[in-house]
Amino acid sequence: MDKFIQRWKPSVKIFLFQVWMMTYSNLKSRYRNTFAGMFWVILGPLIIYGVQSYIFSKVLWINVPDYSQFLLSGLLAWIFISQSIDQCTPLLISRAQLLTAYAVNPVVLILAQLLDNFINFLIAFFILLLPVLMYSDSRIRLSGMVVFPLAAFNLFIGTFGFCWLFSIANVFFRDTRFILSFMISVAYYLTPIFYPISMVPEEMRGLFELNPFYRLIEPLRISLYFYEPGLFWISMLKGTIVSIPLVISAAIIWNRRRNAIYLQL
Amino acid sequence: MPSISSSNKREVLKIENLSLKFQLKTYQAISLKDVFVNFFDPDHEESISKLPPRDVIIADKLNLTINEGDRVALLGVNGSGKTSLCRCISGTYKPDAGSIKIDGLVRAIFDVSVGIDEELTGRENALLMSAFLYPAAPDREKLVEDALAFTELGEFLNAPIRTYSRGMRSRFCLALVSTISCDLLILDEVFEGADQFFREKISQRMINMIDRSGACIFVSHAPSQIDRVCNRAVVVGQGKVLFDGDVQEALKFYNSAGTSDASFR
Numbered sequence: 246m247d248k249f250i251q252r253w254k255p256s257v258k259i260f261l262f263q264v265w266m267m268t269y270s271n272l273k274s275r276y277r278n279t280f281a282g283m284f285w286v287i288l289g290p291l292i293i294y295g296v297q298s299y300i301f302s303k304v305l306w307i308n309v310p311d312y313s314q315f316l317l318s319g320l321l322a323w324i325f326i327s328q329s330i331d332q333c334t335p336l337l338i339s340r341a342q343l344l345t346a347y348a349v350n351p352v353v354l355i356l357a358q359l360l361d362n363f364i365n366f367l368i369a370f371f372i373l374l375l376p377v378l379m380y381s382d383s384r385i386r387l388s389g390m391v392v393f394p395l396a397a398f399n400l401f402i403g404t405f406g407f408c409w410l411f412s413i414a415n416v417f418f419r420d421t422r423f424i425l426s427f428m429i430s431v432a433y434y435l436t437p438i439f440y441p442i443s444m445v446p447e448e449m450r451g452l453f454e455l456n457p458f459y460r461l462i463e464p465l466r467i468s469l470y471f472y473e474p475g476l477f478w479i480s481m482l483k484g485t486i487v488s489i490p491l492v493i494s495a496a497i498i499w500n501r502r503r504n505a506i507y508l509q510l
Numbered sequence: 511m512p513s514i515s516s517s518n519k520r521e522v523l524k525i526e527n528l529s530l531k532f533q534l535k536t537y538q539a540i541s542l543k544d545v546f547v548n549f550f551d552p553d554h555e556e557s558i559s560k561l562p563p564r565d566v567i568i569a570d571k572l573n574l575t576i577n578e579g580d581r582v583a584l585l586g587v588n589g590s591g592k593t594s595l596c597r598c599i600s601g602t603y604k605p606d607a608g609s610i611k612i613d614g615l616v617r618a619i620f621d622v623s624v625g626i627d628e629e630l631t632g633r634e635n636a637l638l639m640s641a642f643l644y645p646a647a648p649d650r651e652k653l654v655e656d657a658l659a660f661t662e663l664g665e666f667l668n669a670p671i672r673t674y675s676r677g678m679r680s681r682f683c684l685a686l687v688s689t690i691s692c693d694l695l696i697l698d699e700v701f702e703g704a705d706q707f708f709r710e711k712i713s714q715r716m717i718n719m720i721d722r723s724g725a726c727i728f729v730s731h732a733p734s735q736i737d738r739v740c741n742r743a744v745v746v747g748q749g750k751v752l753f754d755g756d757v758q759e760a761l762k763f764y765n766s767a768g769t770s771d772a773s774f775r
Contacts, residue, residue, distance in 0.1 A: 259645045266641040267626075274629040346621035347642050348600045420541040504603045505536045 260353065267357035268364075275361070290324045290369045301439055309441055311470075314385070317373055318469035319438040322462045325366040326404050327429050333358050333408035334415050334422045341510035351506075352499075355408050363401055389472030396464035396477075399484045403461040406491025413498055416509045432458060460487040521613060522694050522725040523576040523599065528608035529749075530568040530591075530598060537566070568594040570749030571608065576694070580725040581717070583740040583757060585764045590747045592729050593620065596696045599727070614693025614724065617643060622683035622700045628672035632663060635671045636686055644690050657689040660715070677705050684712045693724040699731070713739050733761055 275286070297320060302312035309315050333355050337344065340354055378385060415421040436458045437445065445453045453459065464480045467473070499506070568591040576582055586592045597603045599610055600618035626638045636654045640647070647653055658667055661681045666674065674682065684700060697716075716726065716739060730736055736743065736757060743760030745753035753763045 255646065262645055263641050266638055270627050270630060270634065270638050273634070274627045342621060342624040343626055345602075346619065346624045347626075347639070348597075348602050348618050348620075349642055418540060418542040418545065420543055424542055504530075504532065507597065507602055508532060508536055 260350070263350070263353045264356045264360065267353055268360040271357055271361045272364070286365050287369045287372065290321055290365075291372065293324065294320055294369075294373060297439060307440065314377055315441070315466075315470055316439060317370075317377060318466040319462050321366055321370050321373070322400055322465050323433065323436065323438045323458070325362055325400070326407070326458060326461065327433070329359050329362045329404050329408055330411055330425060330429060331422075332362070334411040334425055336408075337412045337416050337506070337510065338419070345507065345510055351412070352409070355412060356405065359401065359405055359408060367397070385469055386472045388474070389468040389477075392472075392477055393465070393468045395481060396468050396484070399464060399481065399488050400461050403457070403484065403488030403491055406488060406495050407457075409495035410491065410498070413495065413502065413506060416506050417502075432456075436462070438462065457487045457491075460484050519577040519579055521575055521611075522578055522580070523574070523613075524609075524611045525572060525574040525599070526609050526611075528569045528572040528574075528595075528598065528610065529606045530594065530603060531565040531570075531606060532568065534564045534566055567749040569598070569605070569608075572746075572750055574744065574751055574754070576725045576727070578725055580742050581740045582725070582727050583736040583743040583760065584727055584729045584746065585736075585743055585753075585760060586746040591749065592746060593698055595746065596620070596698050596727060596729060599694070600696055612694055616694040616696065617687065617692040618696035618698070619683065619687045619700055620696075620698040622680045623676055624679070629670055631669060632661075632667040632671050632674070632682055633658065636667075636682070639683075639686055643687060644692075647690060653689050654686070657685040660685040660689070677708075681708050681712075684708075685715075688712065688715050688719050691719050691724055695719075695724065695726045696729075697726065698729040709735070736761070 294316065298313045298316050301307045301316070302309075336354055336358060337351055343349055344351055344354070374385075411421060411425060435453070436456050437453060442450060442453055442459070460483050464477060464484045467477045467480050572595070584592045584595070594603060596618060597620075598605055599612070600616055602618075626635050626642075630638065636658055637651070640650050640654050644650060644653065661667070663678060663681060666678065671679070671682075680700070687695070687697075687700075695716075713735070726739075728736065728740055740757050743753070743755065743757045743764075744751055745760055745764050753760050
């Protein structure tokens with residue numbers, strides 16, 4: 246074991262250093278030429294959340310108690326997933342020159358883009374969380390907040406798996422990103438984000454339960470909206486059954502098709 | 511095959527029976543639409559299934575040893591597999607068979623026209639590039655400053671790299687890559703963008719660097735540059751080493767074989 250750690254520790258350290266440097270540069274580059282920097286990137290999700298929260302609770306009168314808290318526990322996670330897939334899918338092609346010029350590990354680029362989005366997700370989330378916590382009837386429990394990082398980590402891993410897989414697919418099939426863009430729009434309505442799964446007709450519920458996006462979002466929703474330890478851990482188990490195989494399958498495909506991927510870049 | 515006799519110097523690179531091939535269809539860019547059309551109409555005029563199941567041989571049981579102090583010019587016509595061989599050595603491509611043993615650190619650069627992030631300044635890009643070129647160097651920031659001073663780009667270093675001309679990019683990248691010695695340096699047609707004054711300057715810096723330690727593989731189509739930088743030349747073709755020896759003789763062999771033998775490719 247010691248030998249294993251000694252052998253891989255320097256490589257892992259360098260890999261993490263490169264991911265951090267790339268993430269930092271992405272953030273710096275993205276906010277450089279904008280009027281209010283990070284504010285604009287975070288403002289987008291906040292506006293979407295505000296509008297949806299108002300429309301579904303005050304116009305459509307969706308029958309969900311504390312709807313704004315319910316929506317908070319799902320919508321921002323969805324925005325993180327959809328934005329990450331949208332930005333990471335074309336990444337290997339758009340940064341092909343860089344990947345082939347310096348033999349940069351493509352996973353560094355994908356992880357850096359994902360971390361960039363994850364930081365924005367967390368900032369937007371905590372900005373919205375503060376007023377919710379101050380609300381006297383807040384459903385958020387301390388025990389739920391304690392396990393929240395686990396759910397967020399699983400969301401990150403699962404999204405990484407999706408992004409890695411789709412970015413590889415886009416190397417071989419250049420229209421993948423356009424098809425995905427359409428599919429993600431459809432998936433938004435088919436994933437219980439702005440409505441609870443209990444609203445889905447019983448005969449269809451099994452199918453909705455199989456939705457991998459929902460499996461990544463549900464643990465977050467339980468930890469924030471109706472935390473119960475039993476439910477949370479079962480949901481985490483289901484979420485992990487989605488996220489880990491996604492990453493493993495992306496790694497296997499990458500390993501098997503690596504030469505062809507570099508050839509196509 | 512003429513060959514340079516091995517000396518008592520340290521073997522930096524030893525390639526034994528290296529084989530690498532690509533299926534012809536790997537070169538074809540296809541879309542999901544093509545797959546869809548092909549599924550329903552396999553006899554379509556431009557069907558992807560109509561490509562012959564042929565392999566493109568990059569390396570066929572290729573053997574090559576490079577010793578410390580060797581500055582090896584890699585010669586071969588376009589498509590003879592020079593870049594692919596370099597990518598194998600740098601660890602980008604995985605060989606189908608055979609072994610590549612490198613004693614120490616390998617650094618490869620295949621294109622000097624690309625910055626890591628076009629929005630960032632030259633100075634910021636240099637720091638980011640150093641994280642990929644020499645991540646483990648303890649005095650990384652000092653090395654970057656030394657390299658930047660060598661570029662003579664002055665105030666341009668504080669301008670976004672997207673404003674640089676090809677020549678400026680070339681100066682920038684070559685200075686960074688040659689600032690610290692490594693055991694094996696791979697330079698694939700990287701001098702082409704630099705002006706003749708900087709070529710002279712950088713060539714001397716490269717030679718000094720290689721003299722301090724390690725070896726270099728140099729891919730170029732410019733005989734004068736090869737003559738100036740290299741002390742050995744290898745001609746590749748048909749997946750094998752066709753000539754290994756003195757630079758002038760190699761150039762003669764390359765020129766005569768290139769004009770007389772079509773199968774040289």
